[in-house]
Amino acid sequence: MALREIVVDGDPILRKKSRPVEKFDDKLKILLDDMAETMYYDNRGIGIAAVQVGILRRAFVVDVGDEHGKLEFINPEIYEREGSALGMEGCLSCPGKNGYVERPTRIRVRAQDRNGEWFDMEATELLAVCICHEYDHLDGILFIDKVVEVEEDEFDDEEDGES
Numbered sequence: 001m002a003l004r005e006i007v008v009d010g011d012p013i014l015r016k017k018s019r020p021v022e023k024f025d026d027k028l029k030i031l032l033d034d035m036a037e038t039m040y041y042d043n044r045g046i047g048i049a050a051v052q053v054g055i056l057r058r059a060f061v062v063d064v065g066d067e068h069g070k071l072e073f074i075n076p077e078i079y080e081r082e083g084s085a086l087g088m089e090g091c092l093s094c095p096g097k098n099g100y101v102e103r104p105t106r107i108r109v110r111a112q113d114r115n116g117e118w119f120d121m122e123a124t125e126l127l128a129v130c131i132c133h134e135y136d137h138l139d140g141i142l143f144i145d146k147v148v149e150v151e152e153d154e155f156d157d158e159e160d161g162e163s
């Protein structure tokens, strides 16, 4: 595993739409492992999308510290969204920024795992928020586009993490 460099806001790649993953090969597994290591490094993140390490593919990794542990989503589709709540978010690609974003409180998502097997799950609370945040990355959307109010360098991100 290796740390990868995180792309930060201002780089046009973050605004591009990621393409579906087609090959479930060793290269994908290395990418996912590297993404996780980069996310966990220095306890910085609770989620990371492939585009954040410069790879325009529809894949992300999340670990919000709940009972699910680390989860990998390849070619995901959020097909149900329910409820609405405001929560504080940050993003590894937007250092020093936090802000409140409105997200669903419950979602259903289907995706492929690293072997190409499809799975389907329900997510609530922080996990739902994190999946929605990462899902947006796949379409070139950043949380700062949706934020109610951005706070710069005022918030310690330890509680909610960055993704």
Ligand code: NI
Pocket (backbone or CB within 6 Å): 090, 091, 092, 093, 133, 134, 137, 162, 163
């Ligand atoms: Ni993010």
